[in-house]
Amino acid sequence: MSEKLICGKCNAELVPKTINLNYLGHSLTNDFPCCPVCGQPYIPPDIVSGKMHEVETLLEDK
């Protein structure tokens, strides 16, 4: 992760953590930067417009 991000609530630096994503009855896991204290995640815009969009489209056609 190139960007350094700090949780606004806990003042802690984000670290990679596996989180669950749900869509249309399907569940997937992936590593994203998260606050080690409260768990607040960060999904970067390039993941959203790239990989995540691809998976969304795939699941909609399933």
Next chain:
Amino acid sequence: MKTVKPSRARAFATELNLTAPCRNGQAPRCSRECPYGLDVRAFIRKLQRGSIRGAYGALSEQLTFPKVMCAICGAPCLKGCTAELSGAPVNLPTLEQAVFAGSKSSPPRYNVPPKEERIAVVGGGLGGLTCAYVLTTLGYSVELFEAENDIGGRLRELLPQEDYLPEIMSVIESESLTISTGRKIKSLNELESFSAVAIATGAGSDALGFEGKALPEKVFAAGEITGTSLPKAVESGKAAATAIDAYLKIGAGEEVTLSSGLKPISAEKTEKSEPLTKEQAQEEARRCRLCDCRACYDRCDLLQHYKTMPAKAESDVRVTLNPVDCFMPRRATRLINSCNDCGLCRDFCPESIDMNYMLMTSRALMFDDGSLPKVYHDIWLRDFEFSLSEKAAYLKKPENGYLFFPGCQLGASDPELVKDAYDLLCGIKPGSGIMLNCCGIPARWAGDAEGFKSHLEKLKGVWEDCGKPVIVTACPTCKRTFIEYLPDIPATSLYELLAEGCAPAESSGETVAVFHPCSSRKDGEMQESVKALIRSRGITANEISDPLERNRCCGYGGHIYPGNRELFDTMAQKRADSDPLPYVTYCANCRDVLSGKGKDCRHIIEVLTGRKRETSPPSLGQRRRNRVEVKAFYSGEEIPMDELKLIIPDELRNKMELDLIGDHDISDVIKSCNETKNYLLTERGTKIGHIKISKMTYWAEWSEEGDAFMIHNAYCHRMVLEGEGDGR
């Protein structure tokens, strides 16, 4: 005992059988007109590739005596040719003649083991000859008796001998066939030694004394004596041979009674033309479109996008609605959500197959059972809700029995359009009321049948409260919704009222193409009224030049964008390119979609007031603010938007529009994150936060600039983060 109730979607899928009468994939009109039911496309395909031999093969495979049969059919195919619409029909007879002139081959003969039985055929016309020929191919020995000195029967009257005799002889010639000419058979007694007899003595003959009588066992009839036309004598000859074969093998037979007093059906000679060269024939064949019914396909962007035809689409829908049985993916989910609800398919289908009904019903059933991705319509349903909220909805009751209903999009597109439209109405109908609301079509398009129904009931309640006025719509979709779903309510369009008694003005030299919205297609009065209004301003009103492009949806219909952005873009661009003239339309969505594609497109109200908007279509956020402005204008009280002041760079703004992210969404993200401190701090000094609004998750990156917020990024997704919902 517990019984499992099948889901409504499943029941619908099981019953679904709309496309059975679909003509796609069936014989084209020329083939249906042809007395032989010739597969014309198979013949033409060979010629288009330049194969004369192949083309001859296609004919001889289907026709016992190709040249003779083509000479006596009278060419009804010419009447059935759809190329006639664009000039002359494809000249099939000339092509056939070119093929006969260029090929010497005779059909192959297949030898089967000879059979013992001998069969007599009485009559050497087309029916008798065919019967005799087919029997020899089945292995029987045949003796054919002809009373005259030559075979041919009625062919002798119609054609010169060289046009039939050589071909017939080359086809029928066989060691098992004996032809006795000049031999008139008077009675069946003469034929006792034969196992079966076919009588083919022609229409009007005494048929060995059986005219008007039932034929005894072992005696059969072939050709015109059975009442057929001359071309169909061949088919009848074949049928007689088949019946004789069946009789001799298993003793089965149907009792046949001959008609009496038959007269020959007049036969028409096919006109002969100058022989074409191979190249000319190929060129003429290339004019053939190899017709297949594509009446819906040619008018439906959805079918074209999926390169599918009704029957295939239906089978995909069936599987999608009832996936349990098949272990197949719900492969048509997106297709079901890609229908614009325009109904062109049904209206142009020669069998009235209603794909529109099938897809919209499927959408509603999937909405109902939760299998339709809710995100496809979430944004529009929130927009719908907003237009009904106290921020945007308004009612001023009419004093004159006329209630103006501008619809949810006209004011969103431009508040001035509502004000101008209302002023125009009040000019002719003083005391008219105004109702800022929505016809409810977004709910239907979302598949929310219950939501649609309950909204219609509310509209009806308001209408009753207002003393049952005439509803005057500005949007053709609103008018269609009232007429189709609230038939008790008298509804008309503003344009029909304004056009009453208006006269064309002197021409200004300006010409426009009228872009009739898809929802006005069956509304000739509205269409004509709009044209009359355009002319009343001295402007010539043309139709879109390509008839196939008229009344097509701009892409907005059915709210397909979130589910199929690609199809939306294709449609919008195609419609913008339909005609080079500037457009005038009377649907705010058509105007915004088409001008969004760079097309010069005005709303009819702009034409009437002479005031043309120069800016590009408003953003989603602006559309909400516009509605609030219209409401405030009429109610005199402005309800605050509760929106933060945002600064959005142009490039980001464009991206947000493509992703359907509104200012209000971003404003809500910032408000919520600032309140809960659920945001991230970047090294750049900006904040990043997200919230889920309804079915979508929105992200923003912002920094504070005085009392405003500078937006650095905004994006959204459909997948749901852990702990924030189930993503259904």
